[in-house]
Amino acid sequence: MDKPQFVYVVYVATTMEKLWNALLDAQMTAKYWQHENVSDWKPGSRWEHREANKERKLKLLGKVVESSPPKRLVLTWADPADEGRPEKHSRVTFELEPMRGVIRLTVTHDLLEPGSRMLEGISEGWPKVLSSLKSLLETGQPLPRLW
């Protein structure tokens, strides 16, 4: 199997539960990501990533592969146009770990198609999202519009 394409780490001064909730709660993700993550978050369930505005346009979707609150969440990750083409689905793993009074969040993105638009978008997207998430949990303020 190929190695992951991206591994991001951010340290957040918060609790495991708050950080876990911030990944799954549509209202929280709307604040720092400007998109709602929607699912019942049970393994096998579908999850959706929708614009947090009136149109609520579906931007990404996938399946919940693994959910071990509040430590590990594995999702597949795809463009809605590729819903029926599992070979085009990438995978995102969130790992939370307490470390010296803060939480270390590791985001690993793998199975991305080389040269794809998704791969290009990812490398720009995650650092912004993670920095905004950190800001929201630590200061109560997310970052200004990311996109």
Added chain:
Amino acid sequence: MNLDKVFRALANPTRRRLLDSLRAHNGESLSALCANLDMSRQAVTQHLRCLEEANLVTTLKRGREKLHYLNPVPLQEIYDRWIEKYERQQLQALSDLKKIAEGD
């Protein structure tokens, strides 16, 4: 985030070169990174440790190998701290203009 560590890590041309290598080929082993540098394995290891302590590089164990990834999150935090939202587009335009003018 300890900003001192980030700036200290960046204030060295070899470490910036290591970050450039990872930007071009993410997830490299120590041997692959050493191949591009005229430097002892031990020296490269020390530079990587400094980058890791600053959270600019993150690592993953893969069998017997340790893979190194560029982690730009601390740089994003610096950007977010000092660049206001209304300046972002203008600064991007200026940066694009500079690239075109300098033929990058």
